[in-house]
Amino acid sequence: MISSTKLKSVDFYRKIPRDLTEASLSGAGLSIIAALSMMFLFGMELGNYLTLSTSTSVVVDKSTDGEFLRIELNISFPALSCEFASVDVNDVLGTNRLNITKTIRKFSIDRNLIPTGTEYHPGPVPNIMKHGDEVDEEYSEGSVSLTADTFPRYAQHYPILVVNFFAPWCYWSNRLKPSWEKAAKTISERYDPEVDGRILMAKVDCTEHGELCRKNHIQGYPSIRIFRKGSDLRDEYGQHDHESYYGDRDTETLVKTMEALVAPVPMESHKLAVGNKSDNATRDSKRPAPLTGGCRIEGFVRVKKVPGNLVISARSESHSFDPSQMNMSHVISHLSFGKKISPRLLAEVKRITPYLGGSIDRLNGRQYINRHGEQTNVTIEHYLQIVKTEVISRRSGRDYKLVEEYEYTAHSSLGESIYIPVAKFHFELSPMQILVIETPKSFSHFITNVCAIIGGVFTVAGILDSILHNTLNFMRKVELGKNF
Template sequence: MSGFLSLSFRKIKQDLRAELTEASVTGSILSVLVGLFMVYLVAAQISEYRSIKTETNVVLDHYSSAVGDNTQDSAEDTLQINFNISFPHLSCEYASVDATNFMGTHDAGLASRVSKVMLDKSGKQIGPFEERKHPVKHTDDMAPLEHKELDRSLKINIHDFEDVRRRYDVLIVNFFTPWCHWCQKLEPVWDEAAGKMKEIDDDRMVIRLASVDCSGESGSKLCTEKRIDAFPTIMVFRRDDLKDAHHERYHGERSVTSIVNWAQHFIDQAMKKSPKSQAVDHNADGEVDSHIGVGCLIAGLLHVQRAPGGITIQAKSDGHEFNWATMDVSHKVNHVSFGPFLTDTAWKVMPAHIAQAVGSLDDRDFSSEQHIPTTHEHMIKIVKNVVELPSAWRIPPVIAHGYVVHSNNIQRFAEVPSVRLNYDILPIIVHVQSKFETFYTFLTRLCAILGGVFTITGIVSAGVDAGMASLTQKDRLGKLG
């Protein structure tokens, strides 16, 4: 037993402490300061123990399975693209979304879900846009008009437009250009329909069909004022329209019978046989033929191959020609992201710098200069981030695709105005591992703090006591002067 006791920490006997130790003012001050300092260090160490440590590594993408990325998205070698973009001056009727890959192959989206919502002039949503079930039909058996026959459709321009509009309850205008193939096919049909409507109106000044040549100087000013970008465009104007009123447009079959039947609805409205409406379904096919949205919100998602590619949004139509000089594709990016949608929990636990990179383009506006064809190009570099959380949280790894973007405007009259989202997927993964400090590390550091402070305090105390003793000795000997 005595041998075991010899191995233990030896201590001073209680009755000898008073003989071997003494109190001092410097010792008391030092003890208080050291005690406060030790409390601060222990509290800081406890806070450090409770905080999350983050370690970031960059690895090649083919090591994704080693960092917890076992999702179906990686296994199938596809990438989901999510977008929500507003176009205040591009009609949903003409807006087209096309996905291409780095080889230039169109329709590169393996699966897609895209929806369009019509916007009014103030940017408010009017309602969903339904794609046309059938292509625009044309009457092909009518001969081109001779110049002497062109008086049945009233020719107007910017100088007399307002006077003519006030003269009739309803004025239906065909905006055209001579170089437009579809306008040439519509010309004899429109003139014939104008003659029939003139007979039906019988000088009651209720309705009249008119035409505006957008290639002439006076006509082009009117077309620019009414934001006519597609030819032919058939638009309805009413005598009692407000200044910023929305105007119906004709989207039905381009035949005399269809146009006359459609125009008859406006005669009935003017004669109070039916209520006024800007949503006319003249052929009873369940499809509204008079859309009133001047803008379009395009939202959806695409599944594409994990390879460089792009998404192009521009105007397309099988029955119209476009004036690219006035086409305006100004837009606001409400949201663009890559990969599956993140849960609320994922957003909360994700590091702030990664969360910010997930939607780098969000809520940004891009404007085109007036009357200058402008293409907006967004170059996007995508990086996959895998965030592993502490195991105690029991939350699976969060996979988020951040990106950096550089935007550029291309202004060339030979360039078709469009919005391009060109993306490139970098073959790396940023692996962020978050974890708590282990308990044994906490204990080790705590012991180091206590032992280190005690040891340093002893050294400092001994030095102070030695210095004080030396000064006292010199004072007794009279050596301090």
């Protein structure tokens, strides 16, 4: 066996008997300073160990999240009616989707962006609307021309007032005119306005009575509105919230529709019937007219990951629009790309990378307003450059993809157009992506640094104490030599 004497010979920390050691005020001061320094440096090292470290790099995008990208939007148009508002998507591969409705919701709003009712439901509209063949035939005027002065009187007098808001230059208005006048004449003969008095077919020229058409939120020509008189007055004209007609425009269909409208109204009075006993065809061809001239569009669309366009405009296969009267001003409440991030995940992402998590959606809260009368035929375009960012967390010794987020930069412009104005969002995805990796610190590295702090401070303090002690002794010897 190894003797205790030999074992003691390898002791690195040999002890000095306590009766040979001497305490000093300088040593006590340095000890206190050393202890405080150790505590301060330990606190800094602990804080650095607990702080996440991230590395950012730019790499080629090798995404595996599919070929489609989701666009979330919430955009308000104070001067675009939900009646004609259309969300379209196209791209460089030839994709062209018009009037997306499955994932889009529309709400009528006023000029102050305040909703005026529940969700606007467009209802079924025929792709090909049937018109009469009487274009080349002679016909007589059967409907009554209304003006801003006569409209309130007729609206308050007749239980059913059906009005054709038209423009003489409009192709579809001219296609409707023969059928409309023939149907109006037939209805006038069957339900004499002076004797029967239950229904009247009329018309308004929007080029001459623009203010009247704007009050009724007419944006496409022709627009056929059905006004019902009742005790529940909505505005100064004295009618209920009215309806729009979207059925076929031939004489026979128009006459059948008018007869279905007048059937529930008692002949002896001009009171509005509560029930609607019209047939299914008539019911499907009508829907509530917009209460205001604005629309809030919200929802999402899915697009391919190639350069393309998201276009919001007024669209109809059987209406015409006056470009000089179209105002595509809008307020962007929200526009983002990719999947929505849950609040819990968002908090985790912001903990690792504070600048991520939706704070760089450049267009959120922006307003693009073209004041009426300042400039006409104005198309508003936004050019978006999209970059993907992946945040990877390294926990438990393995990589964990925390989130995939798409950020974008935007440049916007307003310019005149010879066509119907639109709001257009050009988007293009960058071939590169930003990779943010969380790098956790090693616990062994932390312990090593703590030991280095303790040993380093102790050693430096010992050196300083030795220097100070020897200096004081030397000064004492010099002092004693002078005395002798």
